[in-house]
Amino acid sequence: MRVLIACVLMALALPAYCWDLDPHLEPLRPFLGKVWRGEFSDSTPEKPVIDVSQWQPALQGKAVRITHSLNQGQYEGETLMVWDAQAGSIVFYYFTTAGFYTRGKAYSEDGVFYFHEKVAGSGDGIAEVKSEVRLVDGQMLQQAYYLKQGEWVKGHSAVYRAVH
Structure with a gap:
């Protein structure tokens, strides 16, 4: 019975990941369908900074949606990425x-x-953000840089592991 339930649950989840992904979004496929748990480099046992991020195909494969939650909802964000033929690149909000x-x-x-x-509407002086994300040995490594008061400074970094 457990096997049957597992098969049914997998079949119900399957359609979200079966869409043909826009060819321009294909490089993102290794990140999709996973829940990533990351610990920020400045995290300490006294003040942990843990991010949980989920990457999913959206809009029948024409987009990728990323949702994340820092410290169990203390801060949350959602990204939607699509291919923009006019811009000739992936664009996102x-x-x-x-x-x-x-x-x-x-x-x-x-x-x-x-x-x-x-950045629009930030009160901390950050005008732009540049980030690098890569997969290394099954881990997602992320490093951000901020343009703050006219100068680029190193921002947060994190190491993520797939938990689901």
Whole structure:
């Protein structure tokens, strides 16, 4: 009976991942259908900074949706990425519970994803963000850089492991 239930549950989940993914989004496929748990580099036992992120195909494979939650809902964000033929690149919007949002472009080169986004509505002086995301030995490594008060500074970094 357990096997039957597992098969039914897998069949119900399957359609979300069976869509043909837009060919321009194909490089993102290794990230999809997983829940990633990441610990920020500045995390400590006294003040943990844990991010849980889920990457899913959306809009019948024409988009990729990323949702994430920092410290069990203390901060949340959602990204929607699509191919923009006019721009000739992947474009995305990122919305947050902190009241700001970003819009940007992404591309992949030699297995590394590069994201460059402009920030709107941030009260902490960050005008732009550049990020690098890569898979290494089954882990997702992420490093961000911020344009703050006219100067690029190293931002947060995290190491994620797939938990589901």
